[in-house]
Every structure is written in structure tokens, then in C-alpha cells.
Amino acid sequence: MTLKTGFRYFCFICASLLATQVLAQNMSGWSDKTVCRLVNSGGGQEHIEEAASRGLDCKSSTVKSSAVSSSSTKVDPLDALTIPDNWQPIKNQRVFDQERRAVKLGMSNRGRSEQYKMFAKQCYNIMSNFNDNLLYFWKNQNSLEKQSSVNGDNSVFKPNVSNCLNYYANLPGVLGETPKELMQLLEMWAQEDTFSLPKNPAGGGYSTIVYGKIGTLTVLATYYALYYDEFQYSAAQRELVDDYLTTFLLNVNTKARIKSGSKQCDPARLSSLAKDQIDDTVDPDSCGSTVWKTMTAQLLLGLRLNNEEVFKKGIANTQYQLNFFDKEGTFVTWANKGASSMQYTGDLPTFLGLLTEIFATIDYDFMAHKIPNGLSIKQVMDRQVDIYQDHKLIWKYAKTQTSAYKGVPTKEFLTWSSEEALDLAGTNLKILVREMARYVDTYRPDLQSLRDQNYVFMDGRGQHIDVLGSFHAIEPYKLYEANTKDTGSILDIETISLQWQKEHTKEGLASWLKSIKWKGSLEDALSLDGSLGDDVLADGVYALTYGWISAFNGKVRKRSMDKFTVLNGIITHEAKPSSRDPVLSQRESMEFEMNNGVITAIGTLQYNPDQPLEKTTFKGVVGTGILIGTITDRDIVTLHLTKW
Numbered sequence: 001m002t003l004k005t006g007f008r009y010f011c012f013i014c015a016s017l018l019a020t021q022v023l024a025q026n027m028s029g030w031s032d033k034t035v036c037r038l039v040n041s042g043g044g045q046e047h048i049e050e051a052a053s054r055g056l057d058c059k060s061s062t063v064k065s066s067a068v069s070s071s072s073t074k075v076d077p078l079d080a081l082t083i084p085d086n087w088q089p090i091k092n093q094r095v096f097d098q099e100r101r102a103v104k105l106g107m108s109n110r111g112r113s114e115q116y117k118m119f120a121k122q123c124y125n126i127m128s129n130f131n132d133n134l135l136y137f138w139k140n141q142n143s144l145e146k147q148s149s150v151n152g153d154n155s156v157f158k159p160n161v162s163n164c165l166n167y168y169a170n171l172p173g174v175l176g177e178t179p180k181e182l183m184q185l186l187e188m189w190a191q192e193d194t195f196s197l198p199k200n201p202a203g204g205g206y207s208t209i210v211y212g213k214i215g216t217l218t219v220l221a222t223y224y225a226l227y228y229d230e231f232q233y234s235a236a237q238r239e240l241v242d243d244y245l246t247t248f249l250l251n252v253n254t255k256a257r258i259k260s261g262s263k264q265c266d267p268a269r270l271s272s273l274a275k276d277q278i279d280d281t282v283d284p285d286s287c288g289s290t291v292w293k294t295m296t297a298q299l300l301l302g303l304r305l306n307n308e309e310v311f312k313k314g315i316a317n318t319q320y321q322l323n324f325f326d327k328e329g330t331f332v333t334w335a336n337k338g339a340s341s342m343q344y345t346g347d348l349p350t351f352l353g354l355l356t357e358i359f360a361t362i363d364y365d366f367m368a369h370k371i372p373n374g375l376s377i378k379q380v381m382d383r384q385v386d387i388y389q390d391h392k393l394i395w396k397y398a399k400t401q402t403s404a405y406k407g408v409p410t411k412e413f414l415t416w417s418s419e420e421a422l423d424l425a426g427t428n429l430k431i432l433v434r435e436m437a438r439y440v441d442t443y444r445p446d447l448q449s450l451r452d453q454n455y456v457f458m459d460g461r462g463q464h465i466d467v468l469g470s471f472h473a474i475e476p477y478k479l480y481e482a483n484t485k486d487t488g489s490i491l492d493i494e495t496i497s498l499q500w501q502k503e504h505t506k507e508g509l510a511s512w513l514k515s516i517k518w519k520g521s522l523e524d525a526l527s528l529d530g531s532l533g534d535d536v537l538a539d540g541v542y543a544l545t546y547g548w549i550s551a552f553n554g555k556v557r558k559r560s561m562d563k564f565t566v567l568n569g570i571i572t573h574e575a576k577p578s579s580r581d582p583v584l585s586q587r588e589s590m591e592f593e594m595n596n597g598v599i600t601a602i603g604t605l606q607y608n609p610d611q612p613l614e615k616t617t618f619k620g621v622v623g624t625g626i627l628i629g630t631i632t633d634r635d636i637v638t639l640h641l642t643k644w
Contacts, residue, residue, distance in 0.1 A: 323372050508549040
């Protein structure tokens with residue numbers, strides 16, 4: 001190569017790199033050849049992503065369009081992932097259902113059932129006329145968003161498209177099942193093509209409309225993918241909804257949906273990203289929540305429908321989004337929201353936990369995955385714990401927001417303790433531990449004490465905390481428990497098993513045993529060793545008292561009382577009228593059996609109106625007066641025999 005030729009080549013490369021900086025935001029008019037040329041010359045992630053979105057294989061000796069990380073030419077293991085045959089999201093349906101009922105019970109105990117029922121009709125009407133109501137939201141956005149600020153009044157619930165999405169994300173948790181309204185809405189939206197996106201980025205309300213449409217449909221598509229079998233559609237309805245969601249997720253191109261005059265987030269400018277967003281030169285939605293929501297929908301629906309194209313779109317979005325963590329593991333896009341920075345950052349544990357569980361279903365350890373700056377996802381998770389323990393770690397980004405974000409001055413961020421900051425953000429460390437349970441169990445024994453929980457109910461101000469909501473309609477926690485726990489049988493041969501009960505529930509059992517003057521240990525009470533009691537139950541008349549130890553708070557509650565008579569080894573049970581659960585008709589079904597020193601009682605009972613009616617087995621040792629059982633809501637139930 002001559003000096004002249006070399007110089008020309010050098011100039012060409014420089015020009016190409018300059019073009020990368022200037023033109024990366026709008027590549028729709030570029031030829032495939034141009035995109036590949038930039039990829040092969042070491043262009044940025046935006047070129048790689050563009051090539052991947054077009055399905056191009058640019059055939060470089062060192063670079064393939066779909067097989068590089070953003071900062072190197074190393075093969076990205078995410079690109080090697082494929083959909084396995086007979087993919088199943090849940091290994092142990094019984095454990096999953098247990099966790100689901102625990103959420104239902106938790107939400108009902110917070111009084112949410114009635115609140116949500118109250119707004120059912122309003123939200124259905126709003127979401128049925130989604131486009132009209134989205135325009136209303138845009139025109140009144142400033143006042144409506146103040147309600148969701150860190151000091152907003154959450155007690156004033158005025159339905160709109162935003163909090164109605166929150167409603168429909170939470171409603172399955174309240175009901176413990178998929179509501180019919182959600183089935184109807186998805187079908188209606190598919191028929192009417194409700195979520196077609198505006199084409200003019202300079203049009204009025206473009207960002208709000210794009211954000212609202214993408215953010216709503218992707219959250220509910222994620223739910224649909226997980227709870228697919230609960231949507232009782234006909235074959236035609238199923239095809240309609242599947243095709244609509246598939247088409248949307250294939251064509252949404254979330255990160256490129258930016259308003260006129262703004263640029264897409266640029267991984268090469270991470271150091272200035274926070275300021276660029278504040279200056280409105282970069283559209284934060286191009287690397288914000290809609291990208292997170294879209295990737296989870298693409299991954300899960302791709303897996304559910306065995307659609308590799310949709311799945312790979314989710315992979316590409318994952319690879320892109322991981323560029324926006326700094327070298328310490330802080331997600332820059334959300335750390336620059338002034339006083340609301342923790343409110344946004346607080347959603348990261350759920351997304352990280354959810355990605356971990358999604359990838360675990362295809363046997364990929366996402367926590368070991370390296371992001372473009374070299375950190376592992378495990379290290380990113382470490383950083384989230386650190387931020388939860390000291391919110392001021394993100395102050396360097398939060399302070400770039402000089403104006404009052406959603407009406408709250410940025411400087412207030414520094415006046416709060418970390419506990420106050422979490423409360424105001426509607427989260428706490430228990431939520432983080434819950435949503436990143438696999439990480440905690442694998443790497444953080446120091447956080448294990450916070451794993452004894454079913455649901456987090458209130459923040460420090462007594463306000464409701466919703467893990468489910470407008471960002472998340474599914475929980476990684478339930479997936480983790482269902483895919484790592486093997487229940488076996490609730491009751492084995494030699495002991496009454498309490499392996500799935502929370503520690504505070506077991507403590508409640510110990511407290512109950514103490515209250516009835518049990519002289520043995522808890523282990524003795526759980527053992528079915530007949531030597532602890534008598535061979536037969538003495539003749540006589542007994543009071544049979546039903547007890548319930550709630551997994552919600554571990555408190556012991558006495559329920560109904562029946563008459564129990566033994567004569568010559570024959571048991572006669574008489575259910576007595578009572579205003580307490582289980583109701584009379586349920587207790588009349590009780591059956592008793594004595595065998596080898598063990599007494600067994602079986603009935604189909606319900607201890608709380610929000611629980612399902614379920615077959616319940618109690619076991620105990622003859623002569624002790626104690627029978628213990630468990631139910632799928634993780635409650636412990638008891639029977640106590642005393643002299644009448």
C-alpha cells in the first residue's frame with residue numbers, strides 16, 4: 001500500500017467514524033452494505049444493533065453483527081442462546097400457586113381487594129377507550145404526574161391510563177387469577193389495532209403517546225406470556241392475540257422511537273448521558289423503562305410461542321440496555337431524576353431479578369454474565385444493594401437535575417436518610433431481597449434474614465407498596481421459588497413437615513404450643529412418634545378447637561369449636577354452629593382415623609374468605625391433644641382436643 005493510498009484509507013475511516021457520531025440516530029435510510037461496512041470497521045453498538053434488527057450477517061473475520069458485545073469483538077454468550085424444545089416457565093406449579101396465593105392473601109389483608117373492585121368499571125372503560133384517554137393524559141400530564149411524585153398523595157386515586165395499567169398489573173395479584181377483563185381487553189385491542197404507534201415524531205404528544213402505548217402493551221404482554229394458559233380463548237381468539245402481540249414486538253424498535261429534535265442514547269457518551277438527558281438533547285425513553293419492558297415481553301413471549309425472531313429481539317434489547325450501567329454498576333438513565341432518582345432506581349432489582357429468572361429457564365446463569373464495561377450482573381446487583389443502603393451514592397447523577405422533578409426540589413434528596421429515601425420511593429430492602437432472591441441465596445448470606453417473608457405490605461409511612469405495578473405485572477420471586485423448590489409431600493411418614501413455612505409462622509406455632517401448656521419441644525409436637533402419646537384415645541367428651549396461624553404475620557387465631565366424643569375407640573364428631581371460619585358445613589365434612597398411635601383428621605376447609613376451599617390434613621400423636629397441618633397459603637392450622 002502506498003502512502004497516498006494509506007492516507008486515503010485513513011481519511012475514509014475517520015469519515016466513517018465521524019458519520020457514526022453524527023448519523024447514528026437515524027439509520028432507516030442506510031443501505032445494508034453501509035451498515036455492514038460500519039460494523040466491520042469497528043463501529044459502535046448502534047450499528048451492530050441495526051444490523052441485528054435487519055437480520056444481517058456482516059461476515060467480518062473478527063466481528064459478526066449479532067455476536068459482539070458493545071465494547072469489544074468478543075463473542076457475547078447471549079447470542080448463542082436459543083429456545084429449548086418443550087420450554088416450560090414453571091417447574092413446580094404447586095409451589096408457584098402457593099406463592100401466588102400468598103400474594104393474594106397479603107394484598108387482601110391490606111384492604112386492596114375492595115379498593116380495586118371499586119375502580120374496576122372505571123378502569124375498564126378507560127382502557128377500552130385507550131387512545132382517547134391517552135390523549136387526555138397527555139394534555140393533563142403535569143398535574144397527573146405530580147400524584148406519582150415522591151411526596152404525592154397516593155390516597156387520591158383518580159383513574160387514568162397510567163394508574164389503570166397499575167390496576168391491571170395488580171388485579172391478578174388481588175384475585176389470585178387472571179381477570180376476564182384483561183382477556184377481553186387484549187382481544188379488543190388486537191381487533192381494533194389500538195396500539196399502532198404514531199409516525200410523526202414532531203407531532204403533538206408524540207413522546208407521551210409512544211411511551212404510553214409501548215409501556216402498557218409490553219407489560220401486559222409479559223403477563224400474557226407467563227400466564228398464557230389462563231387466557232381461555234378460542235382458537236381464533238388465540239391466533240388473533242398471538243399474532244397482534246408478535247407483530248407489535250417484532251416492529252416496535254423501542255429505542256429508536258424518539259421525539260423530533262432529540263437523539264438516541266449513545267453508549268459511547270455514557271459519561272455525559274445524565275446531562276444530555278437533562279438538556280433534552282437525548283431522549284431518556286430510548287434507554288429507559290420502555291426498553292426494559294419491551295425486552296422482557298420479547299424474551300418471554302418469544303419463549304412461550306417458540307418464536308426465535310421475537311426472542312432474539314429481546315436478546316438484542318438486553319445487550320443494548322446493559323450499556324447504560326456505569327463502571328460501578330449504577331444505571332445512569334434512572335439515577336438523574338433529582339429527588340425521584342431512588343423512585344426510578346428502585347425498579348431495577350425487579351428487572352434484574354426477572355431477567356435472571358427468565359434466562360434460568362433456559363439454563364443460562366445471567367448473574368455471571370458480563371456487561372460491556374466488564375462488570376458481572378452479580379456485581380451490578382451488589383451495587384443496587386449498596387445504593388439501597390446509601391442512596392447518596394447516586395447523588396452525582398441526581399444533582400444534574402437542577403429543576404424540581406415532578407415538583408420536588410432536587411436538594412431534598414440530601415435531607416433524607418436512606419430509610420426515608422426508600423420509603424418515599426415506595427420500596428425497601430426487603431423488596432430488593434424478594435425480587436433478587438436467587439442472588440441473595442447464592443451470594444448474600446448477610447441478607448438471608450430478610451428472606452423470611454411472603455409479601456411486603458407497608459412502607460415506613462404506612463402507605464401501600466406495590467411490587468406489581470405499571471413496570472412489572474409478574475414477579476421474579478414466584479418464578480425462582482417454583483423453579484428451585486421441590487415440595488415433595490406436605491406430610492411425610494415420620495414428621496409433620498413445615499419446610500415451606502416462614503420462620504415467623506413457626507414461631508407462632510411455638511407460641512401456641514406454649515399457650516396450651518405443651519411440655520415438649522416443637523420437634524416433639526411435629527414428630528409422629530407414637531411413643532410420645534398413648535395407643536388409644538381415652539373415652540370421653542372433648543372440645544375440638546380449630547386454630548389458625550397466619551403466614552401473613554405469624555399471629556395465632558382461635559377459630560370454631562366442635563364436640564368430639566370417643567367411646568370404645570369409636571369417634572363421633574359433632575360440628576357446632578359458629579360465626580367463625582371454617583363454617584359449619586365445612587366442618588361437618590371432617591373425618592378422623594387412629595392408626596399405630598397416630599391420629600389423622602381430614603376435611604375440606606377454608607380459614608379465610610380470600611383462601612381457596614381446600615382439602616386439609618391434620619396429624620398428631622394420640623393422647624397429646626395436638627393435631628397440626630399446613631395449607632397452601634403457608635399457614636399452619638391446628639386442632640386442639642381438651643376436656644369438654
